[in-house]
Amino acid sequence: MGKQHLLAVSVALIIQGISLSAYADDTTPAELKQLKAQIDVLQKRFVQLEQKHNTTLSTSDQSEVTHTEFTEDGEGTELVAREVTTDDIDGLKGDIENFKYDHSRQYERQTVKSARDTTLYGTVQVRASYQDEGTTAGNPAPVGERKSTFDIPTALIGLRGNLFRDYNEGKNLDYQLSFSYAKQTGTAGNNSNFNLQDAFLRYNFFSTNSGLEQPRLNATLGQQLIPFGLEAQSPEDLRPTITQAIAPVQLGLTARQNGLIVRGDVKPYVDYGANYRAPLLEYAFGVTNGNGINKTDDNEGKDYLARLAYTLPVDYASIFRELKFGVSYLKGKNNVKNDGVLLSDHGKRDILGFDIYYNHAPFGVTYEYIQAKTEKATPVNELVDTTAEGHTFTLFYTLGDQFYNSIKSNAKFDDFWPKSIQGYYRYDNYNPNKDQDVVGVPGNGWGEYDKHSLGLNFFFAQTTKFQLALNHTKYQNETSSQKDFNEVVGQFQYTF
Known part of the structure; x- marks a missing residue:
């Protein structure tokens, strides 16, 4: 009143x-x-x-009580409680409306939007190299006095996400799309046009959110890396050395292919304390065009491939942890030409691979053997069998904690990551033809060569590393176009 x-x-x-x-x-x-x-x-x-x-x-007088709050430095701050007036309420409403408008405006103008869940990712490699023999396109050959160069061997950007998320059973429909200007051999092209790399849909038949102990099974349709051996199915950001293994590159196994591939595993061993999962058996099989990236099939033949990998069923503390044996096989057909003339559209292309993978931090060993039987054309337009063979052995040792799963699962600031230094040695041997001479492919081991690499990987951030390598390439038979040479290569690789 x-x-x-x-x-x-x-x-x-x-x-x-x-x-x-x-x-x-x-x-x-x-x-x-x-x-x-x-x-x-x-x-x-x-x-x-x-x-x-x-x-x-x-009552009103008693509500206007003075409170004193003390800060960390001991100074007091007086807070006086009073009745809320109509002006106070109107001012608060005005502030809320201003915030809603500013937030909506920034979301509309400064946020990339997508109709589905989307993650942006990419890999960029910045490289400098020097060698004591001139090169062109990465192959030993005299090209004047050029012995050093700066280049960008890989620049890849992509999107991944899901088109359908099954919240009940985790049978998601995922997608991936990426572009890169790099050639399939890993050397830079002569232009900056981006080419399609990954473009596929993947459906998970088994649950992906029911725990690590559940088996996996999915089918991938589209352009993708093929599951053959170790090197061929490693994406750009996970390759351990600066240059790729020779045999998979020369045989076209590192090239992405168009087709349908099914992957899965059974009986995984899981250690939740170490965030560790190791399936007893991993399998993959599928069918692809077999003629490389961004191409329709050029013959009636298809490449049929299969892979099986067995991991020793031991616990995380065992010395044999992550000891894996794998076998891969590809059977396909290719076009055989002589001076541009098509002689056969169903030439033999059978490739067999065997690999061993052992990664028990801080040390590890990998070995991969590949044998390819293909048909080539002679000068008189006859088809003859050729056998190519390659060996790749890698030994590495890591100082630091970055690759321990227990470290990865620890809480930490976004930009804090334990630094690691990894030294490695790689031996590569490739023989393009163990059989008789064929035009363009000298036989009897004439084109065989070895490559020794001594390298250092310095992981100084979660997604960034500096790599340094000393390479020595030695030919079984030197010619004017293929000479032994030494090379030093430095590379920064960052991903996001």
């Missing part, structure tokens, strides 16, 4: 009292008694209203 209302009541009572005094001379005693009763009632109401008003004022 406000003060103005109390004043109005008082004035009304005074006026009524004056009116009663003037009226008393002409009224009967009964009427006068009735009027006095009404005045008593009004007086009681006035007293009640006055008491209620005083109580409200007393």
Whole structure:
């Protein structure tokens, strides 16, 4: 009750009292008694209203209490509580509306939007090299005095995500799309046009959110890396050395192919404490065009491939942890030409591979053997068998904690990552033809050569590493176009 209302009541009572005094001379005693009763009632109401008003004022005064809060340096800050006014509420509403407008405007103008879940990723390699013999396109051959160069061997950018997320069973439909200007051999092209790399859909037949101990099974349709051996199925950001193994590159196994591939595993061993999962058996099989990236099939033949890998069923603490044996096989057909003339569209192309993988941090060993039987054309347009063979052996040792799964699962700041230094040695041997001579492919081991690499990988951030390698290439038979040479290569690789 406000003060103005109390004043109005008082004035009304005074006026009524004056009116009663003037009226008393002409009224009967009964009427006068009735009027006095009404005045008593009004007086009681006035007293009640006055008491209620005083109580409200007393409560308001008590609410305006001064509180003192102390900061870390000991200084006190006084906070005075007061009643919230209409202006305060209107001001808060205005601030909320301004925030909503600014947030909506920034989301519309500064945020990349997608209709589905999307992750942007990429890999870039920045390289400098020097060798004591001139080269062209990475192959030993005299090209004037050029012995050193700066180049970008890989620049890849892509998107991945899912088109359908199964929240109940985890049978998701995923996609991946990437572009790169690098050639399939890993050397840079002569232009900056981006070419399609990965472009596929992947459906998971088994649950992906029911735990690590569940088996995996998925089918991938589109352009993708093929599951053959170790090197061929390693993406750009996970390759351990600066240059790729020779045999998979020369035989076209590192090239992405168009087709359908099914991958899965059974009986995985899981150690949740170390974030470790090792399937007893991994398998893959599929069919592809077999003629390389971004091409439709050029013959009626298809490449059929299969891979099986067995991991020793031991626990995480065992010395044989992550000891894996794999075997791969590819059977396909290729076009055989002589001076541009097609001699056969169903030439033999059978490739067999065997590999051993042992990665027990801090040390590890890998070995891969590949044998390819193909048909080539002679000068008289005959088809003859050729046998290519390659060996790749890699030994590495790591100082630091970056590759321990237990370290990866620890909570840490975004830009804190334990640094690691990894030294490695790689031996590569490749013989393009163990059989008789064929035009363009000298036989009897004439084109065989070895490559020794001594390298150092310095992982100084979660997604960035510096690599340094000393390479020595030695030919079984030197010619004017293929001479032994030494090379030093430095490379920064960063991913996002």
